[in-house]
Amino acid sequence: MRFPFDKATPILDRLNENGFEAYVVGGAVRDYLLGRPIHDIDITTSAHPDEVVTLFQRTIPVGLQHGTVAVLLNGRSFEVTTFRSENGYDDFRHPNQVTFETSLDKDLMRRDFTINALAMDRTGKVIDLFGGQDDMKLKHLRTVGIAEERITEDPLRMMRGIRFVSELGFSLGEDEREAFSKKSVLLKKISVERIDQEMNKLLAGATVSDALRLLFNTGCSRALPLLDKTVAREELFSVRFDLLKSEGERWAAFLRTLGMTDISTFSSAWKWPVSRKKSVGLLLKYEGNYKLLNWDKFSVYSSGPELAHSVERLEAALGKTSVEGLERKERLIDRLWQDCPIRSRSELPVSGHNLIRWSGKEPGPWLSAAIEQLEKEVVTGKVPNEQEGIKRWFMAWQEKQKNQF
Template sequence: MKVNLPEEVVHVLHTLNNGGYEGYVVGGAVRDSLLGITAHDFDIATNALPHQVKKLFPNTVDTGIKHGTVTVIVGHRHVEVTTYRAEGEYRDYRRPNQVKFISSLKEDLSRRDFTVNAIAYSPATGYIDFFNGMKHLSERNIKTVGDANARFREDSLRMMRAVRFACQLNFQLDDTVLSAIRDNAHLILNISKERIRDELDKILLLGAQKGILLLRDTGLLKLILPEVHALQSPQNFTCPGYDIFMHTVNTTQYTDNQLALKLAALFHDIGKPHCSTVDGSGMRHFDDHAQVSARMAGGILKRLKYDNGTAKRVIAVIKFHDIECTDDSKRIKKLLRLMGREIFVDVIKLKRAGILSQDTKYRRRRLEKLEHMIEAYENIIKKDECFSLRQLAVDGNDLLTLGFKQGRRIGQVLNKLLDAVIEDNGLNKRDILMRMAREYLD
């Protein structure tokens, strides 16, 4: 089997060879091609030193020249070309303290994380596989190059990368990898919050259910998200053994593949252990858990340094996720006014995912109620019924013409007019609203 290489990549390889150097495509492009997945990014490893690479190509960028990487620009394609290298000691559990350029492809590949990422290819030689990566691909197995404990102690983020690749490729973690992650999980605390966040995002988007369970089973979850790990307690909903944790895992899997929704699903019930009460009949209740979960989610999002836009959206969706389903158009318009249309739609999506992860005994009835709510919402949008100040037939400038003075009073009156319009959309006409506004003049 050949790797289908773009002509620009072939040109780089041929130029290196014609200059007397080796050149191989390495990493994800080789792995994905062997799996029948179209590759888009191509990285090349070579025994040419960076200054020698720059001499061979007229258009280059020094993207990481200290670590041996030069980006070669051919037409519209950017190809990263990196000199074979050996790495020194990892003192911060993330990066080597020094890099030494070498001439051996095998030694270069030996420093890589997983065997499936340590296969090289060139049209001249075909595949070069020193570490049985092709065998592990066929077995659908994530295995480290060399000793797993050593690999994870060098770069502790590799533990989360192992989980991510298992999700991305739908592979299993080799027993040696599972054992080594469990033994070294505590080292993840040496990794920056931003890098943990970035890997978590990829895991949620590539395979949330599998990823969360692997994070739990490896011991990583209780270290990076102890609030989610704490959900593993019985939840007395409808059947014995059904717990909040598995409900959360399944909800995160079922929700739309948008990061904010995945995060909202993951955190939407983390407040339940803090709100749990049992009534006289033995039924468990979680009053105000949405508010508590939203506050706790805010703390997690800040800790992992999410941007403000993502954090605000996630917190809002969690805050409103427990609203009761209704097909009453007035109530829906009040909810739209309160949340805004974008958050309302996200809440609906999260509610659907939550229902799909509940006991089948109640699923159909709850889905029907949700569908009725969606139909009522869509009817409001289709008829362009008013639920926001922006949709009112009058604005602040209109009230100024009536003699209102600039200030808070204008906002108060507009909101009173909106109250009336939500009750009766037929009132949303300029002449009617201007007449109503005059009644509020001091």
């Protein structure tokens, strides 16, 4: 097998030329063997961190205490980590003791799953000590060593495992499933930010329904914020997540099927960014009023085409409209958007200053009401988008509203 990680070649060559062992390790090897896109390329070596720093011109000491140095090469960053073993995880995340090793074997033994305990040398030879390649062929997910021990070291491995089930379509081993069920409560020890990262990837996986079943059936869900008393209804497992295109859409589908409507409380508990809170809240608001929703120029203008498409994808994913119906609605939304005379308030040839001058009044609540009504009149074609026509409309509108000002 040829060495497939060309961008990392200069790093391995330099380490080897100076008498050190060096291998590409972990997810990059796994994804290459599975034919998946390769993202980060991590390297493990017998060289100590100070030796790595000496050998390369541009480095960043990202985790010297754990033996990791980032090597910058041709605009990319590669994490180069010294062979190591780990002992004790009192905080359920960081090892109490890290020991630099001279053996690749010891380094691979500390990894979480067999499919991640793979290394490749400069010749393209794969080092597989725990049957990771066989597990990939069988689509099995097993831990390296005793499942309960691996999980107790870092309980996030349960979420990572369930995420791998979603992303790879693998099945969890029986020992691992039993360990997940037994140790699920330990997820409470993990920061919600790390949980959230794994959930985002889980919800975006190709076999997300299988992963969600595993999440709830093992009891791992009960250790997650605000999901402790939540029972997954069968409709959750039939959601067409493959139709959804954004984090917000996937979270909206997840929460809707669980019957969770208090987005403010949920987003706070999960420490969501404001942008996600807003997008999920808007989606669920529109979805909750979907029966009253009739897409026309003004509703598409008000929501924007992106949100309108998201609403329709959510409805289809929840099984409330068909895929064919989704396609028809998306074509309608695009056509209505194309026909809108303006795409935003800034395209109006007048501003609030014009309306104030024409009215001879002080600014007040009437101003925002006038502008909102003006937008609707222009978008629906009842008023031409030119200043004189708008002025005539405004003077007539003001006359009708004068008793309210």
